[in-house]
Amino acid sequence: MLYLSQFIKMLLIVVIMLQWINPAQAADLTVSLSDNQGNPLPNIVVTLTSPATIIEEAEFSPQHPAIMDQIDRQFVPHILVVPKGSYVAFPNSDSIQHHVYSFSKAKPFELKLYSGRPPQPLEFGQAGEVAMGCNIHDWMLGYVYVVDTPYYGKTNARGQLTLTVPPDDYQLILWSPLLDSKDSAVQYSVDVAADSKIDLSLKHALLPAFEGFEQSDEFDDY
Amino acid sequence: MSLMTTKLALLTSLTIASAVVSASADAAPAQVNGLIEFGVVQSHYDSGWLNSWLDEGVGVLRFSQNGRFILSQAGLELSQDVTTTLSAHLVANGYTDGRQKLGFSEAYLRYKPITAGLRHELKLGMFYPKMSLENVDTAWNSPYTYSYSAINSWLAEELRTIGAEYTITRSGRMHRSPFSYSATVAAFKANDVLGAILTWRGWALHNRQSRYNESLPFADYFQFNQFELTLPNTEMVTEETDGRWGVYAGLNWRYLNKTDVRVYYYDNMANRLAIEANNQYAWDTHFSSVALQHKFTSQFRVLAQWLSGSTYMGRVRAGVFADFSAWYVMASYKVDQHRLSVRFDQFKVNEKDLLPEDPNDSHGYSVTFAWRYQLNHNWNIGVEWLGTASTNKSRTLWQGWQARQSQQQALALVQFRF
Known part of the structure; x- marks a missing residue:
């Protein structure tokens, strides 16, 4: 039985070494964002920061x-x-x-x-x-x-974004030039221990985008 | 030409020349744009005397030839940054008709500082006031039709100022508003003869721009000795005759990049008794202009402009006084590389003076259809048909000539752009 206990010791040492080589396992945080009407909200910047970031x-x-x-x-x-x-x-x-x-x-x-x-x-x-x-x-x-922070992204067409981050307690912030300042000032506390999901929704309507400014042609600067 | 105009022109050209010369190889590159327009014209008139005013006829269309190859125009735009906010601009135009083949239609310096709130722009030199929305293409051409509307044909041939213009702009996008606003004020020299060709010949439809110091010919309306002096049947458009400053002011309102409205008031404040050595008078001319563009979709847009004013030349009982007005509406549809445009113009000149020997009443309308096709970045082709009916009393000065005439012109043109 001596051999078995030695084997278990060896195994423990390997496991501990592996832990040391890869101390923090990554977890996926999926954010689902909707506007104040409940519609999915694309193209909004999401950032995650912690003191360790x-x-x-x-x-x-x-x-x-x-x-x-x-x-x-x-x-x-x-x-x-x-x-x-x-x-x-x-x-x-x-x-x-x-x-x-x-x-x-x-x-x-x-x-x-x-x-x-x-x-x-x-x-x-x-x-x-x-x-x-x-x-x-x-x-x-x-x-x-x-x-x-290195942990950032923009929500996709379905208002979703998945960020792969080390487990930690994060501050989540939303940003877009169209966000009401009260919505962009909110800091969400998110504890990412394992793969998790979070649903967020805005409290206020988006500011108007005035997309008609994008419809320019080569003669508009006359 | 007065000393003031000479100095202004000299100053502008020297500054532009030094700006161009001082630009070394590693400095800002010069921006060059241009076009050459050529093709075939069919312009069949009943009578030879309905030829172009450039050939001293009393017609209202530019080309006197029939079934001939024409070089419609060559235009060149040259821009050079002196600093990041100061730039020099030159626009040269070449034509085969008229008395001057090459010349400058615009030459100016533009200062546009970068500012966080309201935007400012200062221009100094010779340039068009931006009161029109039709002539927005390279070298002040129309991207819609080859022949400009009556209003912009007139501005092209007779309105040329040398002076300073200041514009202040509130950009909507920067202020989270769908509305942008601009206000423009300008003081200028030159352009004292503005109104002369309009009063005598009447409104015309063409794409021929007058250039600096160009002598613009027209029919000899003065061979019948109706004036005390023998007047020249040419005019120097950029002449400064009375030494007075003229002014113009404009407001521009824009909704997103969809709707554009420009309202301008122009007054050359000329002394109508001032006269050049060759008996060219100064014409005291003022007018208002309202221009509009609305893009219903990215493919379909409507443009319109209305212009109305008065002109006075000479003494009360021996001079020429007239009111003038014109408007046009144009619809333009662009699909893929095709652009189809149709325009209706109406125009008139009402005589106000006490000189029946010199009849100035005229009125008329025109319809223009154009198809243009963009082959690639450098080449485009197109055809245009223009029909106009004009009733110009000045034609009856000649025995047996009728006031009312209709004229048609078909153009098939190729444009090479670079």
Whole structure:
């Protein structure tokens, strides 16, 4: 029986070592978001943060930047989410020039975009909302939302988002330029111990999106 | 030309030239856009005297040829950033008809600082007031029809100012509102002859823009000695005759990118007794313009414009006074690479002076159909048919000529764009 006890000891040591190599098992948190009428809400940014959350390495480097394009006199995507320290490129797919600017505290900048001459990507080193316009096309509006966590995403067409995170107690925050400030100020406490689901709904109506501004043509800047 | 205009023109061209020259290889690249438009015209008139005013006829259409190959126009837009917010712009146009083949229709500096709340823009030089919604394409062309409406044909041939324009804008998107607003004020020199060709010849329909210092010919309405002085049957559109400033002001209201309304008031505040060495008078001309565009869908839109004003030239009992007005409505439908447009124009000039020897009453209408097809980024083709009936009393100065005439013109054109 000596052999069996030695085998059990060995097994315990292996299990403990495995624990040491992979101390925190990941869990899936699925968020389902609906508006104040109960309809699924797409394209809303969800972030999870805890005191232990750190961004080890920026996801988007100068060599592999995130892309905020300009297509048909609009920003594409309308909302780009990047972790703090990421680089963002503005390639300008239009055959005309743009003059992108922002007055947001997180990243005030101006960038002239000539067709076929993409400038160097810009670093977004401070968390927060960066609202951008174009000095030539007044109706253009886009956002870079810089987050302080590697755990983030946008809800899909069904208002859902699944984030894979280490088990922890998290603060969940929603963001979109269309959220009422009372909804974006709410911090949801979420204890993610294992795979779990959470249903959230807004208390207030979304602000109007004015999608008619997106229906521009090449003659609108006259 | 007055000293003031010379100085203004010199200043503008020098600044633009220095801006272009100072741009080194690693600085902002120059932006170049242009088009060349050519094809065949069929314009059959009953009488040779209904030729174009450019050929000293009394017709209201541009082309006198029939079944001929024409170079309709060449247009070139050149822009150069001096700084990120200051840019220089030049627009050159070339035509084979008229007395001047090449010239500049616009040359200006634009300063547009980046501001967080209200937006500001300052322009200095020679440029069109943005009172129209039809001529929004390269080199102030219409993307809808080849021939402009009567209103914009007139602005193209006779309205050319040299001065400063300031615009303040409240962008709706930046203020979470579906409505955007702009207000524009401008003071200018030149353009003292505005109203002359309109009063004598009447309204016309074409796409020929007058350029800086161009002498625009028209029929010799003065060979019958109805005036004390022998007047020239040409006009220098950019001439500054009286040394006075003119003004214009406009309001622009826009709902999303769907509906656009522009209301403008223009007054060259000319001294109607001022006269050039060649007896070209200054015409005291003012008018109001309301332009509208509504996009029902991304494919279908309607445009309209109304313009009404008055002009005065010379002494009360020996001068030329007239009221003028015109409007058009256009519907345009774009499906895939096709664009179909139809426009109806109506126009008139009412004589107000006491000089029956110089009849200025005219009125008429026109219908224009156009189909245009975009082959690729560089090439597009199209055909246009335009029919107009005009009753211009000035035609009866010639013995046996009738006031009322109808004219038709068919164009088949190719545009190369770059």
